[in-house]
Amino acid sequence: MARNSILGVFAKSPIKPLEKHIRLVAKCANQLIPFFAACADNDWPTATKVRRKLSKLEQDADSLKRQLRLELPGGLFMPVDRADLLELLTQQDKIANRAKDIAGRVLGRQLEIPAALQEQFIAYLTRCLDAIEKAADAINELDDLLETGFRGREVALVEKMINQLDEIEDDTDGMQIKLRKELLKIEDDLKAVDVMFLYQIIDWVGELADLAERVGARLEILLARK
């Protein structure tokens, strides 16, 4: 009987799942904090456990992404462009993938962050995760944006959040440069292969913030259309 009614016209909203997805992604990336804490203690069993949890969250995000794509067929009339929405979703998902890569690579090589860099590295990681948190906050404004028909004050609010996100990303760039300088100072004391991978991990952690910034950029494009 449902088909016989006007309510068949209202398709399932993609906004709540999209918000849920970024929350899941943020939760996944946040596992890197306990993960690197375990690594610093040389507690590899705990690190393995945390990585497993992280990987599970990444899979959840993946299946949510796939489900959301299936629920967005072409014949939908939406206030935002469907292609933009799907692109945003893809960007969000990349964050979780990158977090999983980082944990996998560190665990696989049982890579230790040198004690001299430890504190600075954690600060850097935390700042990158801040960027993801900010991106998630901005995405979570989507339901309020819908309330206000994607215009006016609410758009200004989201734009402010995206600007803050950009600032955080700038921060992480600076921190990354410093961190690499510190690493350069001590690299002669370390195994050459380890140094190579340390550079890579620093890069990848920085990429988390880059990807978060790109989520913000996609959100901006989404709002700019129409």
Add this chain to the structure above:
Amino acid sequence: MDILLSSGSTLVIIAAVVGFFMAWGIGANDVANAMGTSVGSKALTIKQAIIIAMVFEFAGAYLAGGEVTSTIRKGIIDASFFVDTPELLVFGMISALFAAATWLLVASALGWPVSTTHSIVGAIVGFAAMGVSVDAVTWSKVGGIVGSWIITPLISGVIAFIIFNSAQKLIFDTDKPLQQAKRWVPLYMFLAGFVLALVTIKKGLKHLDLHIATFDGYVYAVISAVIVAIIGKAFINRLKFDENAVKETHYANVEKVFAVLMIVTACCMAFAHGSNDVANAIGPLAAVVSIVDNDGQIAAKSAIAWWILPLGGFGIVAGLALFGHKVIATIGQGITHLTPSRGFAAELAAACTVVIASGIGLPISTTQTLVGAVLGVGMARGIAAINLSVVRNIVVSWVITLPVGAGLSIVFFWMMKGMFM
């Protein structure tokens, strides 16, 4: 002619039974569309929706259903063709009722969204054009009716767009949406009350033998609308808000205010639906009764028998009471992303359009108008996702309904001719 004298009362009873059945079907099926948005946005519980629908569907049918009934009864067919053979008109009207009711039943069983208005208009045109003569149909009038089916969704879409945007400007895009909502929502209630009261006063009270001068009518309408707004305001003031909600995101509180407004627009929608759709069931019945009562004279001007409008009203309410519960329960599940602020804009626009069309005497489709209104809100970027393929299916079902209604009515017409003559 003799047949009308010998078995006139039998024919009236048959027509009354089928008419009641049709009204019952309208109540059971169509009401889901009229009340769906209110239940879907969780502004009303199922029980509340049923009670509102019962009261206001009946009120709409009884108070404002007369004009459309007249159009269905004598606007579509050129009566001069039947002066010598009034029995053909009687058979035809009964066949049209049979045809529309059958199609409604089949379509409901298959889950197709058909319009009762389209089926009855198609059926009447069908028997008159094919069973009698192509010239027996007042084509200019039919053209107007069909034209209105294209224009009314457009009009209600534009009204919905304007209402939604005004709500955005006045309430959502402000520093204090909640205070603004408390201030402006009663105005929308006033608007809803005014349109309803005006149509009732201008059109409905005529057949109750209450004549009110034009100016007085406006005054009474304003007074009733003010009363509606004051009652609404009182309810809004009694609402409890979650003070902890963050300042920037207290749209949840704003929606609570709109949920109160939605009760008013749900009443409007039920009233509008009753006023327009009751005619689909009782228009043909009224034609049959008028001919039989006048011993075969096709009176150009005669009042609708007093018992016909209430019969249609009761039919709709009976359908609601028996099956509406189940239908509304089905649609009430799983719809979460229709918030009251959107539902209200669509409902108010559709209700105003339908009520005005009822006042003019145009038989339009309530669902069609509501779909137009929903698209209007969608255009204003207010709805997360509208399923265009469902919209297309609904449109297709309307187009198909016309020839099917016509075909069925021709078959029934020949059968009745065979049985009685």
